[in-house]
Amino acid sequence: MKKASEYRFTAVFTIAILLIVLVTLILNIWGLRPYYERQKIRSMQEAYREIDDAVKDDEIDELSDILDDYSERENISIAIYDSYTSMVLVSSERDNEYLLKRLRDRLFAGRGPVNEETVTQTGDYTITRTDTDIEFFGYCNDNRIMVLMSTPVQSMVYAAEQSNHFLILAGIAALILGIIAVVILTGKVSRMYKLELENERLQHDLDEKEKQNQIQREFVANVSHELKTPITVIRGYAEGLAEGMCQDEESRNYYAGIIVDETERMHQIVQQLLMLSKIESGQDELELSEFCLSDMLGDVTASMGILADQKHVDIVRDIEEQVNVRADELKIESVITNYLSNAVHHVNDNGRIDVRLKTEGQRVYVSVFNTGNPIPENELEHIWDKFYKVDKAHSGNYGGSGIGLSIVKAVMDAHGMPYGVKNHEDGVEFWFELEKK
Numbered sequence: 001m002k003k004a005s006e007y008r009f010t011a012v013f014t015i016a017i018l019l020i021v022l023v024t025l026i027l028n029i030w031g032l033r034p035y036y037e038r039q040k041i042r043s044m045q046e047a048y049r050e051i052d053d054a055v056k057d058d059e060i061d062e063l064s065d066i067l068d069d070y071s072e073r074e075n076i077s078i079a080i081y082d083s084y085t086s087m088v089l090v091s092s093e094r095d096n097e098y099l100l101k102r103l104r105d106r107l108f109a110g111r112g113p114v115n116e117e118t119v120t121q122t123g124d125y126t127i128t129r130t131d132t133d134i135e136f137f138g139y140c141n142d143n144r145i146m147v148l149m150s151t152p153v154q155s156m157v158y159a160a161e162q163s164n165h166f167l168i169l170a171g172i173a174a175l176i177l178g179i180i181a182v183v184i185l186t187g188k189v190s191r192m193y194k195l196e197l198e199n200e201r202l203q204h205d206l207d208e209k210e211k212q213n214q215i216q217r218e219f220v221a222n223v224s225h226e227l228k229t230p231i232t233v234i235r236g237y238a239e240g241l242a243e244g245m246c247q248d249e250e251s252r253n254y255y256a257g258i259i260v261d262e263t264e265r266m267h268q269i270v271q272q273l274l275m276l277s278k279i280e281s282g283q284d285e286l287e288l289s290e291f292c293l294s295d296m297l298g299d300v301t302a303s304m305g306i307l308a309d310q311k312h313v314d315i316v317r318d319i320e321e322q323v324n325v326r327a328d329e330l331k332i333e334s335v336i337t338n339y340l341s342n343a344v345h346h347v348n349d350n351g352r353i354d355v356r357l358k359t360e361g362q363r364v365y366v367s368v369f370n371t372g373n374p375i376p377e378n379e380l381e382h383i384w385d386k387f388y389k390v391d392k393a394h395s396g397n398y399g400g401s402g403i404g405l406s407i408v409k410a411v412m413d414a415h416g417m418p419y420g421v422k423n424h425e426d427g428v429e430f431w432f433e434l435e436k437k
Helices: 002-056 061-074 093-109 153-242 249-281 293-303 305-310 329-346 377-382 392-398 404-415
Strands: 077-082 087-091 117-121 125-129 133-139 145-152 288-292 314-319 324-328 352-360 363-371 419-424 427-435
Touching (some): 002 061, 002 077, 002 117, 002 125, 002 153, 061 077, 145 153, 288 293, 293 305, 293 314, 293 352, 324 329, 324 427, 329 352, 329 363, 329 404, 329 427, 377 419, 404 419
Parallel strands (some): 314 352
Antiparallel strands (some): 077 087, 077 145, 117 125, 133 145, 352 363, 363 427, 419 427
């Protein structure tokens, strides 16, 4: 991916340089000569104004300086002719004869070249263009002194061609240097990018390690908290037995029963933690088999009937018959048991629990709904966390460890099947799906 990015960057840069050179070359070919011609015409007009001012002020000596300046700087040949005496007052020496010949052709033959084109014409002067020259003919304001100017067009064409050649060479040089620069730059950027990725990866590892440490600390604290109560109860009742506080058999049996119950509670917590740890670590692989989910749901529901009757709660079953699935039977049973146990312990007194199983295409949808208070929206995403309890006080009353829904999450994730929870106005619905066999 990094190499592909470098190639794309180099390609974009190369195409950009080529486009710039191509556009500039086109502008030079079509626009450079007209630009040069306009600049020459402006120079001729400026030269005419300076000559006219010198003639008006009778400063004839300055004319030579003006002619030398424009001849050397602008490559414009200039001749100043006295039409009364038919004498050339001053001119560019090398073009004197040519300009006079052009002047005689205009004055006496009344013609210019066949391909002549008038560029600018006023009452004082005329500027024409031919294939070879741009020429200026005009009178100063005294209507006596005539000004003749000429500049070769070929020099402009040659200049444009040389400019284009230089532009092409410069473009090639810029392209080569640019590609070298891009390669060097992308190499540096790649190294910086790689270093940045390494830093991000290192920071991510540090954050992840800190997160794991925090989870581990919370896990140890939660386990300690969950085991603290039954250990305290067991110790208290065991000490009571040891100190002879129970003189009659009924009291001793009561104390012993509480110790057994708390021991069983600790055993369940440890077993749940072991199961959850094995599933999450991948050590406990799924044992897939085909079984009837309808029968399993009916059996688990029936086993919860005693607890439901104690709270005067009705369990309403809506279960399709003979729905077979292929999954890990024991683990799916733990999911159903946790859902139903959670519903029984959170349903309001004289409430209702709805257990449904229905098929939707190739999926089997199982849900357990209980009437009662909905789960706060800000806590919905946390209920699958280990040891998380929405109603902590109530959970303590019925001995909930906060591990059940974490086991549901681990089991369903291992199966790769969806699960979740929905709030309703009058209660909460937990659900999961499996593939129909």
